[in-house]
Amino acid sequence: MKRALWVLTLLWLALGCAARKSEMAPGAPAREYERNQYYGRMAAESSASSDDYRPAPTTVATGGGSEKKMEFDEERVEAEHMTPADKAPGQHAQEPPRDPAQPDPPGPKPDTPVKPSIARMIIYAARLVINVLEPEKSLEEALAVMQKMGGFLAQRNNLYVELRIPSALFFDYVREVEKLGIVVHRTIASEDVTEQFADLALRLGNLQVMRTRLLALLELARTVEDRLAIERELTRVNGEIDAISGRMRMLRNLVDFATVQLQFTPRHEGGPVTPQKLATPVWWVKGFDVTQLFNGQR
Amino acid sequence: MKHLIISLFLLGFAACGHVNFDPPEGFIELRKTDTVLRLVASDASAIRVTYRENKKNGSTQFWAELFRRELTEFKGYTLVKEEPFHEKAGVVFDLTAPYNNDVFHYTVAVLTNEDDVYVVELGSEKAAYEKHRKAFMDLVTKIYKDEIK
Numbered sequence: 001m002k003r004a005l006w007v008l009t010l011l012w013l014a015l016g017c018a019a020r021k022s023e024m025a026p027g028a029p030a031r032e033y034e035r036n037q038y039y040g041r042m043a044a045e046s047s048a049s050s051d052d053y054r055p056a057p058t059t060v061a062t063g064g065g066s067e068k069k070m071e072f073d074e075e076r077v078e079a080e081h082m083t084p085a086d087k088a089p090g091q092h093a094q095e096p097p098r099d100p101a102q103p104d105p106p107g108p109k110p111d112t113p114v115k116p117s118i119a120r121m122i123i124y125a126a127r128l129v130i131n132v133l134e135p136e137k138s139l140e141e142a143l144a145v146m147q148k149m150g151g152f153l154a155q156r157n158n159l160y161v162e163l164r165i166p167s168a169l170f171f172d173y174v175r176e177v178e179k180l181g182i183v184v185h186r187t188i189a190s191e192d193v194t195e196q197f198a199d200l201a202l203r204l205g206n207l208q209v210m211r212t213r214l215l216a217l218l219e220l221a222r223t224v225e226d227r228l229a230i231e232r233e234l235t236r237v238n239g240e241i242d243a244i245s246g247r248m249r250m251l252r253n254l255v256d257f258a259t260v261q262l263q264f265t266p267r268h269e270g271g272p273v274t275p276q277k278l279a280t281p282v283w284w285v286k287g288f289d290v291t292q293l294f295n296g297q298r
Numbered sequence: 299m300k301h302l303i304i305s306l307f308l309l310g311f312a313a314c315g316h317v318n319f320d321p322p323e324g325f326i327e328l329r330k331t332d333t334v335l336r337l338v339a340s341d342a343s344a345i346r347v348t349y350r351e352n353k354k355n356g357s358t359q360f361w362a363e364l365f366r367r368e369l370t371e372f373k374g375y376t377l378v379k380e381e382p383f384h385e386k387a388g389v390v391f392d393l394t395a396p397y398n399n400d401v402f403h404y405t406v407a408v409l410t411n412e413d414d415v416y417v418v419e420l421g422s423e424k425a426a427y428e429k430h431r432k433a434f435m436d437l438v439t440k441i442y443k444d445e446i447k
Contacts, residue, residue: 280368290395290404293421
């Protein structure tokens with residue numbers, strides 16, 4: 001009898017475990033789905049092209065991805081220091097705008113993306129003198145393209161304008177305005193300020209640490225002389241922090257928005273004023289012009 | 299005697315200019331230097347005579363080509379007609395020129411010999427051009443006879 005009772009108890013326990021297992025079964029696919037989703041995101045991040053590549057937001061990497069999250073956090077901190085905020089869509093700060101007119105640089109093709117190890121901060125600037133038939137109209141067209149690309153007007157003086165264009169669209173904009181007429185002068189310059197910015201970031205970090213220490217010392221200071229000395233030092237450090245922060249803001253702004261100077265000069269119909277032609281070698285021949293004739297010059 | 303010598307000297311000095319031409323009918327002399335004579339009409343048409351010393355090998359063909367290139371390819375004027383003047387003595391360019399949103403006639407004559415280059419220009423509104431072209435050509439002919447020939 002006792003043995004029968006033991007057998008029944010064992011049977012009941014065995015059946016209970018089986019029933020519990022079957023109850024838990026519907027939850028398993030859900031967890032599997034979440035896991036797959038997570039791995040999918042990880043895979044997408046790791047295989048994304050450099051265009052799409054951006055530091056993963058911390059909200060993406062959760063749970064078991066803590067190691068990955070840390071890696072991304074480090075990268076993000078670096079990126080925050082190195083890249084300007086609010087880059088134009090579709091263009092990551094680590095990638096300088098590529099001149100479409102230039103041939104593809106040798107190296108890895110787009111299907112084998114390479115993540116740059118450090119974000120480059122490059123300031124772009126261009127100066128164009130364009131010969132056009134209707135300068136006012138062309139200038140308005142240039143301003144319209146600027147607005148379309150999200151730029152803004154910095155300065156205007158008759159037929160001269162200075163514009164700020166999102167760096168990502170810098171070469172696109174230059175190419176667009178070059179279509180307005182004959183380019184008689186073109187200067188395009190770039191300046192890599194990555195090192196300068198990194199130095200400033202380092203100095204800023206050191207100064208902030210120093211400020212924290214000074215504040216702690218200020219708490220401990222007992223005499224008035226000590227307090228005054230520490231406060232003087234604090235004022236100096238704060239001043240330096242402000243100056244460096246300002247300089248970094250300015251650099252970020254210059255990197256975010258390229259400067260484009262445009263000068264439109266009028267051209268007469270049928271008169272190409274061809275910049276490709278060599279100038280007339282006899283200086284006084286250049287003075288023959290109906291405008292000068294009527295104005296009584298020369 | 300002293301005054302006479304000074305007067306003769308001044309007269310001789312004045313005559314040394316290269317552009318001593320009487321203004322053609324309808325024009326007055328507005329400004330004159332040793333090398334440039336500027337004449338204007340009451341309708342704002344203008345004639346200008348410019349003298350330059352010619353250089354070795356400076357043929358009419360050379361100057362004509364240089365002026366054609368400068369006026370058409372660089373200044374953007376439309377060449378309406380180009381004709382030689384007294385065979386190899388010069389060339390006359392008839393051009394139209396945009397000016398203040400209108401089209402003006404601009405005629406340039408280049409006359410050369412071994413020593414001299416004379417450039418005579420006429421700028422005029424369309425309506426007055428034909429009237430002044432004759433006066434212009436008379437002046438060109440006079441320069442040719444007095445200085446080039």
